Each structure stands twice: as C-alpha cells, then as structure tokens.
Amino acid sequence: MLAASVVEGILRRVTTRDRATAIVGDLVEIREQKGAVWFWFSAAGVLLSLVWRWPLAFVASFYAGAWSFAAFLMATVGINAQHIPEDHPWAQVLWGIVLLGSCAIALSVYAGIRYGLRDRATQMVVAWASLATAVVYLWWVPAVLVTCIAGAAAVVLYSVCAREGRRASVVVWAAMAVGVCGFFVWAPLATLYQNWLKPGPWGSDDMLQHPSLGRLVFSLMLFGQLAKLWVWSWLRDWLAGTRRAEARSEML
Amino acid sequence: MGRIASLGEFEQIVLLAILRLDTDAYGVSIRSEITARTGRAPSPGALYTTLDRMEEKGMVRSWMGEATPQRGGRAKRNFAVTKAGRSALVHAQRAYQSLLEGLNLLGGAHAGSIGG
Numbered sequence: 001m002l003a004a005s006v007v008e009g010i011l012r013r014v015t016t017r018d019r020a021t022a023i024v025g026d027l028v029e030i031r032e033q034k035g036a037v038w039f040w041f042s043a044a045g046v047l048l049s050l051v052w053r054w055p056l057a058f059v060a061s062f063y064a065g066a067w068s069f070a071a072f073l074m075a076t077v078g079i080n081a082q083h084i085p086e087d088h089p090w091a092q093v094l095w096g097i098v099l100l101g102s103c104a105i106a107l108s109v110y111a112g113i114r115y116g117l118r119d120r121a122t123q124m125v126v127a128w129a130s131l132a133t134a135v136v137y138l139w140w141v142p143a144v145l146v147t148c149i150a151g152a153a154a155v156v157l158y159s160v161c162a163r164e165g166r167r168a169s170v171v172v173w174a175a176m177a178v179g180v181c182g183f184f185v186w187a188p189l190a191t192l193y194q195n196w197l198k199p200g201p202w203g204s205d206d207m208l209q210h211p212s213l214g215r216l217v218f219s220l221m222l223f224g225q226l227a228k229l230w231v232w233s234w235l236r237d238w239l240a241g242t243r244r245a246e247a248r249s250e251m252l
Numbered sequence: 253m254g255r256i257a258s259l260g261e262f263e264q265i266v267l268l269a270i271l272r273l274d275t276d277a278y279g280v281s282i283r284s285e286i287t288a289r290t291g292r293a294p295s296p297g298a299l300y301t302t303l304d305r306m307e308e309k310g311m312v313r314s315w316m317g318e319a320t321p322q323r324g325g326r327a328k329r330n331f332a333v334t335k336a337g338r339s340a341l342v343h344a345q346r347a348y349q350s351l352l353e354g355l356n357l358l359g360g361a362h363a364g365s366i367g368g
Contacts, residue, residue, distance in 0.1 A: 004324050015304075018316055018329065023300055025319070025326030026279035032322065042296045049297030240308055 003036070004028050007043040014050045057113035062225050065106025065179075072098040072136045094139060101132025103179035103228070107172070110229055111236075120168040121236055127155050128172065167239045175232040182224030190217045256343045257309055257336070265290060266302055267341045270312060270331050278317065278328040279303075303331060311337030 004024050011020035023046055031039040076098055108129045111122035131148045138144040159169035197210050207214065269285040270277040287293045306312045317328040
C-alpha cells in the first residue's frame, strides 16, 4: 500500500488528483494478477507518458526562440542584412515583428510538441510565426509583403469571427504579451548589470572576464521562457476545461 | 455542426471497447476488453494518454465512480463515448468499409492473392 501511495503522490504532481487516484487504483487492481514488478514498470511507464512532452517542449522551444531571435536580428541589422537604415520609417515596425516573430516561433515549437499540430492555438501561432518569418526575410519584395498582409488579415478575421479562433487567439496573444514584456524586463536589467560591471562597449575578452553577465542573461531568459509557457499552458487548459463543461451541459 | 474529427487506429479501438463495455468502462476493463478482442495488451501509459486526449477532444467523457477494496479504496474513473465520439467512429468505420468494398479480404477469390 505504501508503494501505491508513493506512486499516487508522484502522479498528482503531473496530472489531476482524480486522474492520479484512478490510475493508481487501476494499477493496484491489476497488481494482484501481474505482481509488483509489473506494477512498478507500469507506474514508471505512465509517469513517462504523462511528462515526456513537457521537458522536451521546454528545451526545444527555448533554443528555437533564442536561435530565431539571433537569426532575425542578423537578417535585419546584421552584417549580411539587406537592411534598412535606423531612420527608415518602418524600422521600428520591422524590429517589433522580429521580437514577436521569435516569440511566436518559440511558442510554435512548444505547442507543437506538447499539444500537437491539430490544436487550434498551435495552428494559429504557427501561422503568425510563418508570416513574421516571411516578412523579416523578404520584406522588400512587394508580392510577399502583400501576401503576408492578406494572410494576417485572414488570421485576424478568423480570430474574431470563429469561436475556436477567439479561444485560440486569447492563448496566443496572452503568451506573446508575456514573452514581449519579459524581453523588456530582462534586456534593460542585463544592460544595467553590464554597465555596472564595465561601462562602454564590450569585447569578447570582457565576456570572458565577467562570466556572471552570461549567467544572468541566461537565467533571465529562462525565467521569461517559463512565464510565457506557463501562461500558454494554463490558459489553454482552462479554456479546454470550459469547453468540456459546455459540451457536458449541452449533452445534459 | 462542426467538422468531424479524424481518429487514429488505437483511438478507434478504445472507443469501440468503451461502447462494448457500456456502463462498466474504466481503465482495467477497457484494457482487458482490448486484450481479449485484439490480442494486444496496450500499455497503461498509452491507454491513459489516449483517454485523456480523447476527453480533451470531446470524444469521451469521464466521471469518478465507486471505490472498491481491491483497488486500495481508490475510486474508478468511468468513461462513456459522447455524441461527437460516436460520430467520429461511424465516420472512420464508413471509410474503412468503403475501402474494403470489393476486396473480399475475409475469404473468396482475392483472399489468397492478398494473403500471399
């Protein structure tokens, strides 16, 4: 009985209380025929099947977000960029798209792994990420720009008119808002710390002399990532719960 | 009415097992029914994640049932197929039937050649 209580306690950390109780009850019922070894292997299997997506989605999303942000910056202001001067009237808009686009890519990877591509919110964020990527890399091609604007209008229309679209857009934009706000918190904090360590421009030697800056930036980015993904999962699960309740009341 | 969701093979098996069990569908009985009818014993992890996913998609609904001593006093989680689940199952089975038409897989002239 102690083994069952231990397994139940662990499963409660990764699923609801009722589900954990029912799963352990089922395993206990079958243990009479199959034995203790089967019980432990099955408990480990259930735990793995319930949790494997989260750590994979978290790590992949973190790297996708960081990589796409760096790639987008290189495409817009890097040395190989077909870049626009800083005083171009649309420069700020493009840099906004860089930030939102990398955030959307991080969320696409997370939602795709965790919830699958059939999920409406996943589909919506993938659409936004694709549009942002196309604009960042090909903003100077009029046909691409017009197609992306039309695509964005179609996604907005779906977000407003369809019930599922409204639910999905709440999830997408709440998580995007947290991601962007997070950036505006951690970036100035890191800059303040960098200036406190050594004012003025930094070279690679400075980075080697002050490894704490890298650690701070990494930690702040990780925290921002956690907040963004938590908002996504919480809102999505909450909205899925209200949809289930609606379906139940319709059946009754 | 919305678009009918597509179902994977294991999802169809689980839905059929729940329908067969009627009011007695819970984790252990669903697993036993699948094993008895298909000869494949699904792992508990695969079964629970499939049930959770289908509940999220509105294909099944669940509610907590009674606790029994052989379960260590823990309640069962009972399952039933919803209208949406039944529609999706019928749709998937019709597609299978349509593909099977004229093949005569279960016997007849083509059975030998298909079976090799």
